[in-house]
Amino acid sequence: MAQVFNRRTNTIVRLGIFVGVPVILALLTATWWYYTRSDWVRDVGVAHAKVQPAGNIPGAGGYSHQLHVGGLKLDCRYCHTGVEISSNANIPPTETCMGCHAQILPKSTKLEYIRNSYEKDEPVQWNKVNDLPKFVYFNHSIHVAKGVGCSTCHGNIASMAVVYKTEALYMSWCLNCHRAPEKFLRPQSEIFNTAWTPPADQIAQGLKLKKDLNIRTSSQLTNCSICHR
Amino acid sequence: MSKETLDIQTNSGRGYWRSLDDLAQSSEFQARLEREFPSEAAELRDPVTRRSFLKLMGASMALSTLAGCQFAIKQPQEVIVPYVRQPEQVIPGRSLYYATSMTVQGFGIGLLAESHEGRPTKVEGNPDHGASLGGSDAWIQASILTMYDPDRSQQVLNAGKPSTWADAAAALAAAAKSAGNGIRILSEPNASPSLGAAIAALTSTYAGTKWVQYDPISGDNAVDGATQALGAATNVVYAFN
Numbered sequence: 001m002a003q004v005f006n007r008r009t010n011t012i013v014r015l016g017i018f019v020g021v022p023v024i025l026a027l028l029t030a031t032w033w034y035y036t037r038s039d040w041v042r043d044v045g046v047a048h049a050k051v052q053p054a055g056n057i058p059g060a061g062g063y064s065h066q067l068h069v070g071g072l073k074l075d076c077r078y079c080h081t082g083v084e085i086s087s088n089a090n091i092p093p094t095e096t097c098m099g100c101h102a103q104i105l106p107k108s109t110k111l112e113y114i115r116n117s118y119e120k121d122e123p124v125q126w127n128k129v130n131d132l133p134k135f136v137y138f139n140h141s142i143h144v145a146k147g148v149g150c151s152t153c154h155g156n157i158a159s160m161a162v163v164y165k166t167e168a169l170y171m172s173w174c175l176n177c178h179r180a181p182e183k184f185l186r187p188q189s190e191i192f193n194t195a196w197t198p199p200a201d202q203i204a205q206g207l208k209l210k211k212d213l214n215i216r217t218s219s220q221l222t223n224c225s226i227c228h229r
Numbered sequence: 230m231s232k233e234t235l236d237i238q239t240n241s242g243r244g245y246w247r248s249l250d251d252l253a254q255s256s257e258f259q260a261r262l263e264r265e266f267p268s269e270a271a272e273l274r275d276p277v278t279r280r281s282f283l284k285l286m287g288a289s290m291a292l293s294t295l296a297g298c299q300f301a302i303k304q305p306q307e308v309i310v311p312y313v314r315q316p317e318q319v320i321p322g323r324s325l326y327y328a329t330s331m332t333v334q335g336f337g338i339g340l341l342a343e344s345h346e347g348r349p350t351k352v353e354g355n356p357d358h359g360a361s362l363g364g365s366d367a368w369i370q371a372s373i374l375t376m377y378d379p380d381r382s383q384q385v386l387n388a389g390k391p392s393t394w395a396d397a398a399a400a401l402a403a404a405a406k407s408a409g410n411g412i413r414i415l416s417e418p419n420a421s422p423s424l425g426a427a428i429a430a431l432t433s434t435y436a437g438t439k440w441v442q443y444d445p446i447s448g449d450n451a452v453d454g455a456t457q458a459l460g461a462a463t464n465v466v467y468a469f470n
Contacts, residue, residue, distance in 0.1 A: 041303065081320070088322030093312040117313055125308040133304070 042168035047160065053113065053124045062110075062162060063097075069194070070158035076150060076192050083150075087139040091126055094118045129163050130154070136171075137229050146213050147185035148177075151194045158194040171227075178221035182206030185213075321346060328355055331372055334448060335418025336360065340369065349376055401435070411437020418442045 035041055053062060068074050077083060082090035094117045101111050117124045130153075132138055143153075150157065155166030167173055177184055183198075185206040190196045199205060215221075311321075318325055325344045330337040331352075339358020343351040352373050354361030375381060385392045387400065405412055412435060414428060419442065432438040448464075455463040 043303075082322055086320050086322035090321050091309045091311040093315040095312075095314045121313050123310045123313050125310050128307040128309050131304055131307055 037170065039168045042165065042170075044165045044168050047162040047164035053126050064161045065157045065163060066159055066161045076157075083140045083144050085141055087137075087141065089140050094124060129165055130167075130169060132169060136227050138227070144191055146181075146215055147188065147191070147209050148181070149186050149191045149193065149196055151196055152177075152184050152186075154194075156194045174227065175222055178226075179218045181215055181221075182210050185209040185215075319346060324350075328358075330358075331369060332417070332419055332421065333368065334444065335442070336420050338369070340365070342373075349373060401431075405435040405438070408437075411435060411439065414438065414440045416440070416442055418444050418447070 039045070069076070079092035079096055080089040081092070082088045094114060097111075097114050098118050101108075101114060105111055106115075113124060116122070144150075153167060154163075157163065182203055183206060186196055186198075187205075187209070209215075220226075312319075326341045327344060327349075329340050329342050329352075331340055332338075338360045339355035340361065341353050341355045342349045343353070350373065352365065352369055354363045354365040354369070356363035385394055385397050387396065401412065414431075419425075428438075428440050432440070452462055452464065455465055
């Protein structure tokens with residue numbers, strides 16, 4: 001009987017098995033990783049893509065933490081009044097901006113949207129940057145009270161002209177800390193310091209803080225119902 | 230208030246309806262019904278047939294599963310809308326508790342209403358109030374739903390038709406003049422001092438006015454019995470111990 005396939009097909013089949021299949025698997029893995037695990041799909045570090053405030057308000061210069069926090073050294077709690085007492089950090093009402101900007105730069109076109117909002121009693125709408133799915137419960141007050149500083153989760157806000165994400169907010173990220181908080185804990189005086197860097201003996205200091213602050217064990221803090229309630 | 234809302238509020242009786250437009254019986258809705266479902270217009274307008282019921286249920290189930298999915302790979306962009314002027318006590322993310330009361334069998338029971346950014350969500354007994362001591366019952370628990378009940382009265386009604394306070398006052402004056410023995414006000418038992426004061430003011434304006442309180446399920450007989458047995462109008466509280 002004549003051969004249906006000639007010898008060359010062997011090579012092609014081998015190539016297919018040993019090269020093609022791994023390439024396809026690699027592509028599938030990469031796609032899966034990109035869409036479910038990577039920072040890119042979550043816009044980490046992307047500041048320019050978002051218009052702040054939401055919508056195209058003519059003349060809007062948005063709001064810059066670099067100017068107000070980095071430059072003017074305002075405390076986070078001046079605006080984010082809820083961080084120590086509530087689940088929400090709270091974005092300041094127009095009134096808070098007007099407290100200064102009724103006097104400071106009262107004619108600036110970049111502040112027109114703030115004045116409009118105040119006069120017409122229409123709230124400013126800010127694009128949400130850090131956004132957890134609604135089935136996750138998060139609470140700022142406990143983290144701030146138990147030695148987790150803003151910059152651990154939000155990065156160096158004081159250097160950002162436009163806020164961007166520094167963490168992709170995957171569940172693994174939350175758990176990574178809940179399993180071993182000592183790697184990240186800092187003294188209470190440093191909570192609002194956006195440029196804090198861990199000391200050389202972080203683990204030792206962290207373990208001490210963990211004990212002083214009565215932080216629960218890793219198995220208690222990874223209980224599903226803490227975050228999915 | 231829009232015309233539709235008015236119409237809905239005044240629509241009394243036990244009609245069945247599938248949408249607010251339907252309920253309002255607006256002519257646009259009728260026209261759309263006939264245009265889009267010429268063969269089924271009669272069926273849709275009619276009391277629900279088994280076939281259309283199954284169809285509607287199937288469609289709504291399919292739609293609700295779809296609505297639960299997010300086809301987008303990225304989360305949709307959300308916005309944060311802060312206050313323009315933040316009310317003093319409001320802390321977004323934390324609930325506020327207001328002391329309030331509800332009439333149960335004529336008497337006010339002190340309650341605490343939990344509210345989130347201005348929306349009441351839960352009612353519990355007020356521990357500082359003698360009549361509830363922090364407790365509540367099924368009716369009190371369910372009373373939160375009346376807050377969001379579209380049938381909750383939002384305006385002056387006259388025989389089911391929307392009216393105004395001025396019209397109501399005029400109607401009262403006319404009635405007081407034509408009625409021989411004065412007006413009668415019928416209500417559930419109510420111990421509210423402010424309602425009492427309002428009715429007292431009415432009584433002094435229109436002589437002969439009487440306020441009749443009626444409760445189909447009342448504790449009056451028990452109080453009468455206690456009066457006979459103990460000599461004074463008494464509410465009996467049992468101590469099971």
